[in-house]
Amino acid sequence: MKKSRITLKDLAKELNLAPSTISRALGDHPAISEATKTRVKEKAEELAFIPNSIASSFRRKKTRSIGVVVPRIDVHFHSLVISGIEEYAYKKGYNVTIFQSKDSLTREKEITKILQNNMVEGVIACLAIETKRSDHFKNLKKIGIPLVFYDRVPSDFESNKIVINDFGAAFQATEHLINIGCKNIGHIAGPQTTGIFKARLEGYKAALKKNGLPFHSGLIKYANNLSYEEGVSCAKDFLKYKEPLDGIFCANDYTAISVIQVFQKADYKIPDDLSIIGFSNYPISRIIEPNLTTINDRAFEMGQAAAKLIIRQIEDEEVLIDSETQSIKTELIIRESSMKKRAV
Amino acid sequence: MKKSRITLKDLAKELNLAPSTISRALGDHPAISEATKTRVKEKAEELAFIPNSIASSFRRKKTRSIGVVVPRIDVHFHSLVISGIEEYAYKKGYNVTIFQSKDSLTREKEITKILQNNMVEGVIACLAIETKRSDHFKNLKKIGIPLVFYDRVPSDFESNKIVINDFGAAFQATEHLINIGCKNIGHIAGPQTTGIFKARLEGYKAALKKNGLPFHSGLIKYANNLSYEEGVSCAKDFLKYKEPLDGIFCANDYTAISVIQVFQKADYKIPDDLSIIGFSNYPISRIIEPNLTTINDRAFEMGQAAAKLIIRQIEDEEVLIDSETQSIKTELIIRESSMKKRAV
DNA sequence: CTGAAAGCGCTTACAG
């Protein structure tokens, strides 16, 4: 199947030059005369010479390739992050190789093992849900492969991180509900073993406290996967709460949509009777009726920032910074589900 | 930054064996004694030896890596396909490197150029919308890199393809509308320069014809991107059609959801007054109310099939098949938006 | 401005 391809040496023979000269001419080395460069490049074009980048990578010990480990590619948030990574990496001449942990610790360990084999110059990762301790990533760091985490980041060792201010975003969302007049505000929370969901819950609580609103544990429902179905069941629980809620802040968009639908069926007017806010700005949030107020978590920008940081780490000879955390600015997108001011 | 790593040679010296023996022991070569294998493997473990896979790739001329070119990673359909590719490739020990054409022909050409440099052993691609002629992919084929297309496949040369039967799926969807009693059935069509959307339109027409329903050009609206917004505008046009429609088959889910919403606002009961079918089974289709009847296009399975086919092509020494087209079975998922039988 | 030479870390055909 494979045809044998033209090499530098072939080109050299053809032109009566040394392979080293060809290599330098093609690489626009300043010491080579313009005349030679032109000759070489024309011949290369003519013979359809394509440099063997594997040989080059091997020789230089640089693959210009970065590895990305995500829980699942088909989760919209991650596909946006990957898109941002690819976008920036492509501009800088880097390849992006993707692995899915499927949220399995075992698989994540396998992947980090594979990634040690010199294939990639840097790794960007979001931890699997199952992952509590991240020693397997420490191994990568130990052999000198730069590492950047995003979203779910390790808490058990210092590393580069791209995050958003989950606490602040949740605080802002909750305070927005308070500002439009909500008094009984519920929260659908994600698994509290994951830092980001813990922070969202804390932000919610802090906003209540700051504004002198009472807090009852019954105002919080926990959803392990924050799935649409779990959202439905949380919303039904909220319906049974001792006094009617007038605001609900949800840790993601899917559960927020469940709340809209369940309360609409119970003859609540949204946003008049109940205001709802989600998190992530999924495409569905601007399609559902009423449109959903939500937090833009800027997944694409997170990906770009991660790529930028990892490439800087790869290319900087002297890295003086041991680790770096970048917090990406979020944005509260106010839509119909929290529009109306209510009488106070 | 980079620490210098242990090599085969280091291991060899340590154990007083030849590098070739180490290489074979680690690779479980049958000629090596069990005793030696054990010694070598233990030492390798002890010194945390990791084979340099770039050196190995270079030597063997095999990278165990496949390139994937998609229009956009963050389009759910493609992220599902990629997920399927990664899933199968991972099991087989292949890496997946991703490129986004952003639906730009120029960028797609750049990418195919990059892919010629020996980095990948095979390429899976979905053509950019802009791409009409695919000579740039022919170059890959010419230098012996196996190629598999999915979804948007080239019409100007023979190649391996993973597709669905768009004609048949559209036919089935339309006939389902007819079977539940619809008489005036509209269609929101995608750009007719793309084969799959043409086939969906043809399938729609064929079903009308077979069942003796009249066809008027006013029953078809064209949407270039099949975006939600375009869907809204098509739906508004349908509202003005000379007689009321009782069924609409849409070339994707987003436009179908627009139709649901626009007609609901015009006081249509769905599905009683109007039945609606989408295409692709996006997550939103089971969340929107009423739930959307749609075609499961099995994107994940397409990805798996593409990966399987490309790996077979890479590994088979003697390829007797010049090109192969696999058609993945689709499924009509009947939900609320087309549930009700109507009086005939 | 150009060339000869060494070598990156593996693998494999050949020899014993």
Added chain:
DNA sequence: CTGAAAGCGCTTACAG
């Protein structure tokens, strides 16, 4: 069952 040797296709320090 093990080893010596050659070589994959580049790049680069050194020499002239």
